[in-house]
Amino acid sequence: MNFIVCVKQVPDTTEVEVDRESGTIIREGVPSILNPFDEFALNEAIRVKEKTGGRITVLSMGPPQAQEALRKCLAIGADEAILLTDQAFAGSDTWATSFTLARAVEKLGKYDLIFCGQQATDGDTAQVGPELARQLNIPQMTYVESIEEIDDGSVICKKETDGGYQRVKSGLPALLAFISTPAFEPKIPSIMEVMGAKSKTLSQWGIDDLGDEDGDYGLDGSPTQVIRVYSPPQRGEGVIIEEPPEVAVDKLIEYLESEGII
Amino acid sequence: MIKVDQEKCTTCGICVDICPVSAIEISEGVISIDRGSCTLCGVCVSVCPVNAISIKRKAKTEDTSGYKNVWVFTEVASGTLKPVVFELLGKGRELADKLDQKLCAVIIGSGADKFIDELGAYGAELIYMVDDPIYENYSTDAYTSAISQLITEFKPNIFLYGATHVGRDLAPSVASNLGLGLTADCTDLSIEEEDNLLLQTRPAFGGNVMADIICPNTRPQMATVRPNVMEPLAPDENREYEVIERKISIPSRSVRTKILETISGREEHEVGVEEGDCVISGGRGMGSADKFEVLDELAGLLSGVVGCSRPIVELGWIPKSRQVGQSGKTVSPRLYIACGISGAIQHQVGIRNSDIIIAINKDPKAPIFDIADFGVVGDLHQIIPRLIDRLKKR
């Protein structure tokens, strides 16, 4: 079976800080990581491939540095990686991103399943997966936690709903967007695997490889426009108390009263 | 551009029947589409069982001037309207008044008519209803088709969805189907003075920044909106409304996913954490599963619901549906109490929109204190039982 895993390199949001004066994000020195949701999706693809056999291609759109994330995917167990990188892709919103990914998927040809992370931790939109599915006109399942069964023609997933879970079946090809389960421990590739990844193919495709016109991609192809970025309203300086329990509870009660909660 | 792959096409005729503008015909054994009357709504694409029809779009609406009114998607879950629907109607009312346009609700379901009075009472002036057994359970395919068809026919200016699991599955599917911009998980919406565009505000980078987003060239302007942030109107049964019903029957084989089993992680009528006005969460600092009974008791006294951090789900102490944070639920209650939670960024993202955050943690350096309005440094096992005693005596 042919599996495609769409991944993104993101800044490690645990390290992101905002310049309090200018309100912009300080990106310098912020390490980049493989989006954790994508890492989970990739692991699920590897787990499935162990049973079904086949080939895993990871696909990413991003700047040339995103190669690093793809190398990691190859070390974890993907067979091949493709980076869609071109000045023309810069500034893509979710529509333009899914458009670009769709052209690459079409170029790749036959596939059975596309794996995505439910969301990327930088934007948290959760839109690229479903938008890609619709661009390709294949069924989608979102908030997927695991693949329970898969055969030549269909897949059964366990997916999260607002109030619980569902088991859902779909024909193939299909797109699955994965949430990460709490029990997931990211795999740390061994030195051998890291070395081995160097001999796997990592290709770069630009706009000339995908076709269509300039205006379909990147900022020009993006219907949404970010017009302002600023730091969130600061929460007022909180009161922090360190007192013996009795006193602390007195003060807590006073606070709840003053806020009109009790 | 719309294309039919004649090799794949079996001339089954489903697209002919479903096309809302009768632009598709079978003549001499081949499908033909009248490009003049076709509105590119994409319904034929989504119902074709063999994927023979494709549309290539640009994300641009040719003439944005005819698009009017503010639409709200009505999500139904276990036989009731989701609270976010009323919140969207509340915000939608404000936007519609500002634009001097109508506020409309879109309800798709099986037996959908039982909700229309309620939608009217919460401010919908016009209700678009699609009622058919195929919509009994939510499916991406059927709902995307129905909504795409309604949008193409009635041309709304703004379309809001709740940022729930269903809303975040459906809205991007519709956006992609029709080539529309979409802004995810908005925490504020307003109308720009100069050009009457919808200004959509949302957090990004784990809540470290806010972004204002517009969508100047596509209509409707679409957004998913975080639950529990917007204020509903007080219901008023005297509000008048009108219903427009459309029959959109999707053949069952065009719904490509099938629900085999639904496993509820929630008691009937239980309030979800994302809906609670007071949320009391416990983290690893709680120490053991039975200690959560204390939080239940506290929740009882403050009319709250109990949530948790991710490790608690991992330990199996509390179901995943109550996890708060990036890979769980985003909450925005009036009061959030974090007990024994360190306040990792992935947890903070989920609670930043709370009015008041109280933290109880024995580590004075815990990051949760950075965003707490009131922090108590101390042992929660000492503090919470005393707090409960005091509240009981009141």
Ligand SMILES: Cc1cc2nc3c(=O)[nH]c(=O)nc-3n(C[C@H](O)[C@H](O)[C@H](O)COP(=O)(O)OP(=O)(O)OC[C@H]3O[C@@H](n4cnc5c(N)ncnc54)[C@H](O)[C@@H]3O)c2cc1C
């Ligand atoms: C992709 C990704 C997604 C994630 N999504 C989420 C998410 O949705 N939600 C989430 O919560 N986490 C999420 N996490 C995990 C997150 O990074 C943290 O690991 C987690 O939030 C920590 O949970 P905690 O605060 O309960 O535990 P800890 O970090 O272990 O903190 C326990 C706290 O309890 C305090 N404590 C201990 N004993 C006591 C006592 N007796 N009295 C008072 N205080 C005490 C300690 O001082 C400590 O601060 C995610 C991580 C990743 C990588």
